[in-house]
Structure formats: structure tokens, C-alpha cells
Amino acid sequence: MPSSVSISLVIYVWITTIIIINHASTTVAKPQSSSLAQELKALNQTHWWWYEKITSSPCKWDGIVCNDGGSVIEININNTEYHPQLYLSDFNFSSFPNLVRFKLAGICLYGRIPPEIGSVSKLTHLNLSWSSLSGELPLSLAKLTQLEKLDISFNQMSGPIPLELGNLRSLVELYLGGNYFNGTIPSTLGLLTCLTYLDLHSNQINGTIPSELYNLKNLMALHFDNNNLFGPISSKIGNLKNVVSLSLSHNLLIGPLPHTLGCLTNLTLLSLDSNQISGPIPLEIGNMRKLRLLDLHNNILTGLIPSTLGNLTKLDFLNLGVNNLVGEIPPYVGHLTNLRYLDIHSNQINGSINSTMRDLQSMQKLDLSNNSISGILPHELTQLTRLEYLNLSLNKLSGEILPNIDNLSSLSVLDLSHNNLSGSIPIQLRNCRILGQLFLSYNRFSGTVPPEVFYPYNLTIVDLSHNSFSGTIPPEVFYSYNLTIVDLSHNSFSGNIPLELGYCKNFGHLDLSFNTLTGHIPSTFFFQCQINLSYNYLEGHIPDGFWGYNTLTSVMGNKNLCSDHIPGIPHCSTWIKKFSNLIKIILAPVILGFLLLGVGIVFLSRRKVIRNNQNECKATRNGNLFSIWNYDGNIAFEDIIIATEDFDIKYCIGTGGYGSVYKATLPSGKVIALKKLHRLEAQEPAFDKSFRNEAKVLSEVHPRLSPHINQTIAQNVVLVVTLALACLRSNPKSRPTMKHVSQEILVRKPPLLKPFYEISMWELMNQEVFGDPSSVGAVDKAIHTGKTTLALTNYLKGVDY
Structure with a gap:
């Protein structure tokens, strides 16, 4: 009997225990299942994982780590290819009570940091660096008392650094650099005795460096560069014996370098450049034997x-x-x-x-x-x-x-x-x-x-x-x-x-x-x-x-x-025109001289015979240096000068109303009569009329007399003289170009279609050969008074005799 009672008691206890355990497990499973469902729902609402099946377990999604119970403990997104633009406000922090690490560094994260972030009480690592977050730091961050690393560097955060950050006594690393924080450095940061890295660089922080910070004996890196800090560097900086990297550059620090810098024997980087530090470089700086970088440039150091x-x-x-x-x-x-x-x-x-x-x-x-x-x-x-x-x-x-x-x-x-x-x-x-x-x-x-x-x-x-x-x-x-x-x-x-x-x-x-x-x-x-x-x-x-x-x-x-x-x-057109006019004024007489020489050679080549023994022209009293033709084209002007001994008076056989008549015996034995005209007589209209009457009479005398000059030769002479006179016009614009002169010679159109004896000097000098008669103007005075004009006049008016 006792044995059966004992067996019954054991069976009762065993059944009772099973019922209690099952009841307890059911009671716990319902809340846990509800928590996982909330996490899944919160993740889906962010649309950060839009490519995943919304019904699948988030523990298999990219960047998500779960604990053994299936709850999310880490979110680490660093792939911007699938997440082009994220808003932190879409994330419901209160749905993740077990979240330990939240890392969204280097992605396009926009918006403000929501106050609800303080509800994630188990959070130890918060990294929101290298994004586009704005606004101020929420005070609720101070509730994250288990936080070991806080990195919000390189965003667009602004406002003062909250004093409440001093409550994060577990904090080891604090990175707030590369933002727009202003105000002073809170002295409460000196309470973070576990801190090893403190980075506030590249902000708009002002004021002095709080002396409380020099109590952070575990500090290994202190970066306050690129701010507006002022005042001297405290000698208490020597307390930071474990510091490896110290950067205070690009501030407004003044005063000398403290000798206690020599106590920082673990320093490998010391950057104090771009301040207003003065005085000599202390000898104690040689104690920092581990130093690899020393930058003191752009200060007022002396000695x-x-x-x-x-x-x-x-x-x-x-x-x-x-x-x-x-x-x-x-x-x-x-x-x-x-x-x-x-x-x-x-x-x-x-x-x-x-x-x-x-x-x-x-x-x-x-x-x-x-x-x-x-x-x-x-x-x-x-x-x-x-x-x-x-x-x-x-x-x-x-x-x-x-x-x-x-x-x-x-x-x-x-x-x-x-x-x-x-x-x-x-x-x-x-x-x-x-x-x-x-x-x-x-x-x-x-x-x-x-x-x-x-x-x-x-x-x-x-x-x-x-x-x-x-x-x-x-x-x-x-x-x-x-x-x-x-x-x-x-x-x-x-x-x-x-x-x-x-x-x-x-x-x-x-x-x-x-x-x-x-x-x-x-x-x-x-x-x-x-x-x-x-x-x-x-x-x-x-x-x-x-x-x-x-x-x-x-x-x-x-x-x-x-x-x-x-x-x-x-202007190039004006400059070229001026240069062209200058060329015409200076070079035109030279060029035209060569041109006339060429014309004379061509003209003279049409003569029948030129005497071979004439090599030089002798100067005459009146300056004539060229040859003329008689009725048969064989008499040279030099022969006349020799025959009359330069128009000696003993050869003068008479004078008339116009000019003087000379007798000359040529080398060929012929005896001819010559009339020499005087320059002053050529300028009188009465004498000019008398000359033309005489020429007309002589052209009608008996053919047994010496024949007068051939009309074609006379017209050629008129053409050459007319061209020469046109090239000497006072107005450069009215002078013919070389092209015009060559065209006139080729055409050989006589400028005056009159009998030779009817052409006067005035007509030759003012004849329109190349165009606009208004541009002809008056001929230079040298034409009327020079020796060449006299010679041409003598030739034109005396050649018929």
C-alpha cells in the first residue's frame, strides 16, 4: 500500500510540473513573438530593404544581425547602391529594444536625429558619420548610458554641444568633427574618464580649452583643430601622458609653448600650426622621441x-x-x-x-x-x-x-x-x-x-x-x-x-x-x-x-x-591706305622713271637703224640728253649739236617772227635748215599760233623739199610725252598706275587725234588720258620751267623743220 501511494504521488507531481512549465512557456512566447513582429513591421516601413520579401525573416537581410532569439541587435548599412537616399525619421527606434549597434556611416542619410533614439537603452555603438544629417543633437542621447562609441562626424549638425553628454560615463570614443557646432566646449566632457578619443575638429567652437579635459588621463587622441579656440595652452597639458596625437592647429591660441609638452613622451603627432603662438621652441621638445610629425608653421615663434x-x-x-x-x-x-x-x-x-x-x-x-x-x-x-x-x-x-x-x-x-x-x-x-x-x-x-x-x-x-x-x-x-x-x-x-x-x-x-x-x-x-x-x-x-x-x-x-x-x-584699312599713299609718294617717281625708260627702249626699237658709235650723250648748255628723229629717222640730236657747234651764231642764217633758223651740214653730207624755238616764246599764245601756221605752210610745200616727220612717229611722241606729264601730276590720286601705263602703251591709242601742228603744250599737259578730268589739276611748276620741258617743247615744235 505505501508503495502504491508513493508512486501515485510521484506521478501527480510530474504531471503538475509539466502543466506549469507549458503554461509558463506559452505566456513568454506570446510577447516574444509580438516583439519580433513589431521589428519586422518597423523595418518594412523604412523601405530601406525594398528588394527583400517582406514576409521573410529580417535576420537574413543585408546589414542586419539578430540574436539567438531572432531579435535585431545590429543594423549596419554601408552600401549606397541599394540605398540612394534614407531618412532617419523613417526608423522607429522604439521597436528595437535589443538594438546594440546602429551603423549607417557613409550613406545618404537625411533629416534630424529623432528624440526617440534615447529609447534604445542597450545601444553601445552609434555611427551616423559622413551623411547629411542636420539640426541639433537631441538631449535624449544622454539616456544612452551604455554607449561606448558616438560618431556623428562630417554631417551638417549645428547648435551647441549638450552638457548632458557628460552623463555618458561609458563613452570611450566621441567624434563630432566636421559639423557646424558652435558655443564652447562643455566642461562636463571632463567627466568621461573612460574617453580615449575626443575629436571636435572643423566646427565653429570658441572659447578656451576647459581645464577639466586635462584630467582625461586615458586620452590618446585630442583633436580640436580648425575651430575658433583662443587663449594660451595650459601647462596642465603635460598630464595627458598617454596622448599619442595632439592637434590644436588653425585656432587663435596665443602665448608660448609650455615646457610641459616634453612630458608627452608617447606623442607621435603634434600639430599646433596656424595659431598665434609666440616665443622660442622649448628645448624639452626633444624629449618626444616617438614623434613622427611636428608642425609648428604659421605662428610667431622666435629664436x-x-x-x-x-x-x-x-x-x-x-x-x-x-x-x-x-x-x-x-x-x-x-x-x-x-x-x-x-x-x-x-x-x-x-x-x-x-x-x-x-x-x-x-x-x-x-x-x-x-x-x-x-x-x-x-x-x-x-x-x-x-x-x-x-x-x-x-x-x-x-x-x-x-x-x-x-x-x-x-x-x-x-x-x-x-x-x-x-x-x-x-x-x-x-x-x-x-x-x-x-x-x-x-x-x-x-x-x-x-x-x-x-x-x-x-x-x-x-x-x-x-x-x-x-x-x-x-x-x-x-x-x-x-x-x-x-x-x-x-x-x-x-x-x-x-x-x-x-x-x-x-x-x-x-x-x-x-x-x-x-x-x-x-x-x-x-x-x-x-x-x-x-x-x-x-x-x-x-x-x-x-x-x-x-x-x-x-x-x-x-x-x-x-x-x-x-x-x-x-584700323588695318586706314593703316594700309596711309602706307600705300606713302609708297606712292616716295616710290612712284622712281618706278615711273624705270617705266618710261622701258617705253623709250620699246619705242626706239622700232627705228630702222641706231648709230653704233654713239655710247654716251654729251651734256648741252640747256640740259638736253635725249635723241630726236628727222624726216628719215637717221639724224641724231648730237649730230645737230656738232654740226652747229651748239647753235653757234655763225650758223644762224636768219630770224623770223618765231624762233631762229640755223644751217647745219650733217656727217652724211646733207645740208638742212633748223629752227630753234625759245622757252619764253613757247609760253606766249601769239607765238604758239605763229608756230602752228608755219608748220601748216611747210606741210603743204613742194615735195622736192625735205619731207616733214611721219605722222605715226609724231603720234607716238605725243603719247609718250602725255604719259610722262600725267605721271608728274601734283595730286597723287590722279597719277596713273603702272597697270594703266602699260595698257595705254599696248593699245597705242593716241590721246590727241589732231594733226601734229595743231597740238599745243597746254593740251599735252592737261590732256585727260586716264579718267576723271577733275582730278587732273594743275601740273607742277617744274614742268613749265624745267630743262626737260624746254627740250620737249623744242623737239615737238621744231621737229618739222
Whole structure:
């Protein structure tokens, strides 16, 4: 009996236990199932996973991690291809009670951070960086007491940093940089004793650095750069013994560098540049032996470069530029063998470049510009074979460029401008194949520019201005397709502008001003750039495309340039017209003289025989130097002069109402009678009428007498004389051109169709041969009074006798 009671009791207890367990599990499963359904619904409402099946388990979706119970504990979206634009307000934070990590960095996240974010009490990591969030930080963030990392950097957040962030005692990393936060740094951040990274860089924060922050002994990185912080750097900064990276650059900090900086022996990065820090560099800075980057440039530091810098043998980057440091470059700089970047520009450093710099074999950038460094370029510089950037401009260096400059085969920028360097450019520079920028301006270089200088294909900028270079511009300067800026101004370059300039299509600026260039502006120019050709000796028409990117000052100082479109520059049509008129005035008599000579030769070639023994014309008393024809074409005027002994009175056989009659015995034995007319008588109308009457009578006498001149010959004489007189008109516009003269001779149309004896001198001088009679005008006085006119008059009026 007892045994059966015991068995019954055991069975009862077992059944009761099963019922209780089943009831309990049912009670728990219903709420858990309801929570998962809420999470699924909330995720679907965001439409961030529109490509997924809405009925599937979210634990299988991209970027979602669940716990063993199927609840979402992590959301990590970093693929913008499937999420082009997200709004944080679409996410219902209250539906995710188990969410631990929420990471939406680097995607297009818009809107404000909703206050509901404070309901995710288990959240440890919140990363919303590199998005487009705006507005202020919600105060509800202070409820996330388990938060270890908060990153909202590089957004468009604004407003002050809430004091309530001091409640996040578990916070290890705080990144709020790259926003528009303003106000001061809350002192409550000093309560975050677990903090190792504090980054507030690139905001609009002002005020001083709270002293409470110097109690964060676990701090490893403190970045407050690019803000408006002011005041001195506290000596308490030495308390941050674990700090590795300290950046306070680009603020308004003042005062000296505290000596306690030497206590930061774990520092690898110290950036205090672009402030107003003054005083000397403390010697204690040499205690930071782990330092790899030291940037103190753009301050008001004074004194010498401390010798203890030589202890920083791990230093990779050293920038002391734009200060008031004095003295020479210390020789112990050569101990910094790991140094790749050295910048001491814009100080008051003097002396020469130390030869110990040859040991800086890792050097890639060296900038010693804008100091008072003197002496020659040391050969040791060419041993820095890894050097990519060398700037020694604005110093007092002298001598020549090192001939073995080509050892710097990695050089991309060479700036030696504003020194006293002289000599020529070494052709070895061509071996610097990747050279992109060359600055040699404001020196004393001379001679021609070797074409090899421009062989490097990567050249983009060449500045050789303000030197004494001469010769022609080498065409090779324009062979580099990458050239954008070329300045050859203020030299003594001569010759024409190379046509190869048209090869350069990427020019942004070309300056050839203040040289002695000549010739025309090539029409091959690609004028989509600024070109300065002022103060040369260029001439001719300015191409129309020149004015797209240039102004009048680009060509000023070239007196012989012209353009038909730009005010302030002589018009080419006016300039050409003036030049043409000048040519006519100066050269017309010479050209016409040769023309008449040619006409005379052609005319005389039609004569039957010309005496071979006549080589020279003797001068006569009245200046006649040409030959005439008698009735048979064989009597030369010289024969008449000889036969009458230059019209001696003993050969005069009578005088009439017009002229004097002479008897002459020619070499052929013929005896002829000549009438010599006087110049004054030719100007009287009465005598002119008497002359024509006599000529008419003689033309009708008995044929046994000597025949008068052939009418065709007479008409040719009239044509030649008429052309000669027309070419001597006082108005240049009325003078015939060479083309007109040649046409008249070819046509041989006599200008006057009268009998020879009816033509007067007035008609010959005023005959319209080539057009507008109003343009004929008066003949120069020299025509009426000169000896040539007398000779022609004598010939025309005396040839019939």
C-alpha cells in the first residue's frame, strides 16, 4: 500500500510540473513573438530593404544581425547602391529594444536625429558619420548610458554641444568633427574618464580649452583643430601622458609653448600650426622621441631652431615655416635620416645650406624659400635622389645651376626664382623626366634657352621671366601637350613667334611681353587663353580669335599692330591706305622713271637703224640728253649739236617772227635748215599760233623739199610725252598706275587725234588720258620751267623743220 501511494504521488507531481512549465512557456512566447513582429513591421516601413520579401525573416537581410532569439541587435548599412537616399525619421527606434549597434556611416542619410533614439537603452555603438544629417543633437542621447562609441562626424549638425553628454560615463570614443557646432566646449566632457578619443575638429567652437579635459588621463587622441579656440595652452597639458596625437592647429591660441609638452613622451603627432603662438621652441621638445610629425608653421615663434630637434630621429614630417626663426640651419638636421618633409620657408634663416643635408636620403620635399640663405648651391643637394619638390626661391643664392641636377630624377617641382643665380640652363635638366613645374624667374640667367629644357613631357608651368635670355624662342617649349602656363616676359628674346605655339591646346596663360619679338602674330594660335604680347616689335593684323580671352593691354606697346574691330588700335584699312599713299609718294617717281625708260627702249626699237658709235650723250648748255628723229629717222640730236657747234651764231642764217633758223651740214653730207624755238616764246599764245601756221605752210610745200616727220612717229611722241606729264601730276590720286601705263602703251591709242601742228603744250599737259578730268589739276611748276620741258617743247615744235 505505501508503495502504491508513493508512486501515485510521484506521478501527480510530474504531471503538475509539466502543466506549469507549458503554461509558463506559452505566456513568454506570446510577447516574444509580438516583439519580433513589431521589428519586422518597423523595418518594412523604412523601405530601406525594398528588394527583400517582406514576409521573410529580417535576420537574413543585408546589414542586419539578430540574436539567438531572432531579435535585431545590429543594423549596419554601408552600401549606397541599394540605398540612394534614407531618412532617419523613417526608423522607429522604439521597436528595437535589443538594438546594440546602429551603423549607417557613409550613406545618404537625411533629416534630424529623432528624440526617440534615447529609447534604445542597450545601444553601445552609434555611427551616423559622413551623411547629411542636420539640426541639433537631441538631449535624449544622454539616456544612452551604455554607449561606448558616438560618431556623428562630417554631417551638417549645428547648435551647441549638450552638457548632458557628460552623463555618458561609458563613452570611450566621441567624434563630432566636421559639423557646424558652435558655443564652447562643455566642461562636463571632463567627466568621461573612460574617453580615449575626443575629436571636435572643423566646427565653429570658441572659447578656451576647459581645464577639466586635462584630467582625461586615458586620452590618446585630442583633436580640436580648425575651430575658433583662443587663449594660451595650459601647462596642465603635460598630464595627458598617454596622448599619442595632439592637434590644436588653425585656432587663435596665443602665448608660448609650455615646457610641459616634453612630458608627452608617447606623442607621435603634434600639430599646433596656424595659431598665434609666440616665443622660442622649448628645448624639452626633444624629449618626444616617438614623434613622427611636428608642425609648428604659421605662428610667431622666435629664436633659434633648438639643437634638441636632432633627438627626434623618427621624425618624418617637420614644418617650421612662416615664423620668425633666426640663425643658420643647424647641422644636426642631418641626423633626421627618416625625414621626408622639411619646410622652414618664410623665416629669417641665414648662412649657407649645410652639407650635412646629404644624409637626408629619404627627403621628398624640401622648402627653404623666402629666407636670407646665401652662397652657392651645394653639390650635396643632388644626392637627394628621392627629392620630388625643391623650393629655394626668394633667397640670396648665387652661382650656377648644378650641372648634375639630373641626379634628381624624381623631381616634379623646381623653384629657384628670385635669387642671384647666373649662367645658362644646363641641358641635363632634360633628364628630369617627370618635371612638371619649373620656376627660374628673377635671376641673372643669360644666353639662349636650350631646347632640351622642355623635353620633360609632364611640364605644366614654365616661368623664365625677368632674366637676360636672348635668341629665338625655341619651338620645343610648345611641344609639351600638358603646358598650361608659360612666362618668358622681360627677357631679350628676338625673332618671330614660333608657329608651333598652335600645338598647345591647353594653355591658360602665355606671357611673351617685354622682349624684342618681331613679325606677325601667327594665325595658328589657339586663343582660348590669356596671351600677353605687349611691348615687342610685332606688326600686321591681329587675328580675330585673339580677343576672346584678351584685352587691349595684351598688345599695347606694339606700334605696328592693327585691327579692324577693336577700339584703341589703328584700323588695318586706314593703316594700309596711309602706307600705300606713302609708297606712292616716295616710290612712284622712281618706278615711273624705270617705266618710261622701258617705253623709250620699246619705242626706239622700232627705228630702222641706231648709230653704233654713239655710247654716251654729251651734256648741252640747256640740259638736253635725249635723241630726236628727222624726216628719215637717221639724224641724231648730237649730230645737230656738232654740226652747229651748239647753235653757234655763225650758223644762224636768219630770224623770223618765231624762233631762229640755223644751217647745219650733217656727217652724211646733207645740208638742212633748223629752227630753234625759245622757252619764253613757247609760253606766249601769239607765238604758239605763229608756230602752228608755219608748220601748216611747210606741210603743204613742194615735195622736192625735205619731207616733214611721219605722222605715226609724231603720234607716238605725243603719247609718250602725255604719259610722262600725267605721271608728274601734283595730286597723287590722279597719277596713273603702272597697270594703266602699260595698257595705254599696248593699245597705242593716241590721246590727241589732231594733226601734229595743231597740238599745243597746254593740251599735252592737261590732256585727260586716264579718267576723271577733275582730278587732273594743275601740273607742277617744274614742268613749265624745267630743262626737260624746254627740250620737249623744242623737239615737238621744231621737229618739222
